[in-house]
Amino acid sequence: MIDQRLLNIMLEYGDITVDDFEWAVCGRCRGEGTLGGYPGVYTQEDFAEDPDLFEDYMDHRRTCEDCGGRTTIKQLKAEVEAREDIRDAIRDWYETEAIYASERRMGA
Numbered sequence: 067m068i069d070q071r072l073l074n075i076m077l078e079y080g081d082i083t084v085d086d087f088e089w090a091v092c093g094r095c096r097g098e099g100t101l102g103g104y105p106g107v108y109t110q111e112d113f114a115e116d117p118d119l120f121e122d123y124m125d126h127r128r129t130c131e132d133c134g135g136r137t138t139i140k141q142l143k144a145e146v147e148a149r150e151d152i153r154d155a156i157r158d159w160y161e162t163e164a165i166y167a168s169e170r171r172m173g174a
């Protein structure tokens with residue numbers, strides 16, 4: 067899946083048009099729009115200490131990060147995704163994102 071933020075930016079700048087993508091059922095939440103749990107907040111040890119916590123954890127639903135609760139995501143049509151300018155834009159985006167992520171890890 068291509069980052070939805072990137073698709074929105076490409077749309078905004080006119081690199082792609084609404085005809086260049088199609089809507090697909092979100093693979094992350096399988097079209098439910100929500101996901102269980104709070105990722106990364108608790109560890110197995112926390113659950114071992116407090117079984118109720120685990121139950122609450124499993125019951126908790128959060129908005130799916132990928133589709134933002136819409137249950138569907140934008141997906142580039144295969145022929146559009148194969149375009150060289152689009153592939154460059156996607157590669158640049160993920161390279162930049164990787165730099166931001168490592169800067170965050172270093173506390174920048």
Ligand SMILES: [Zn+2]
Nearest residue numbers: 092095130133
């Ligand atoms: Zn989703």
